[in-house]
Amino acid sequence: MRLTVFWQRMDEQFGTGYADTFARDHVxxxxxxxxxxxxxxxxxxxxxxxxxVCVAMNVPQEMR
Structure with missing residues (x-):
């Protein structure tokens, strides 16, 4: 998976504003x-x- 796809999925799942905050702050x-x-x-x-992330945050199967 390319990093661009990874960040796109993070944005889709957590929202553009929160995805980076989650990625930076959530241990x-x-x-x-x-x-x-x-x-x-x-x-x-x-x-x-x-x-x-998908397992830990219970991301719906169709988003994985």
Whole structure:
């Protein structure tokens, strides 16, 4: 998954204004105690981060 697609999905799910705030501030144990931004910076694949976000935040199946 390209980062542009990842951020598009984040915007669609959480809203343009909140997606970045969530990604910057929400520490997720599923990402090793990192935020989305930190996980991506530490080399996590965007597709894997998206999967984690979907499970942790109960994203509807049709949005995954």
């Amino acid at each position: 997720m144990t599923e990402l090793g105690g990192r935020t989305v931004h930190e996980a991506l910076a530490h080399g996590w694949e965007a597709k894997e981060v998206w999967r984690v």
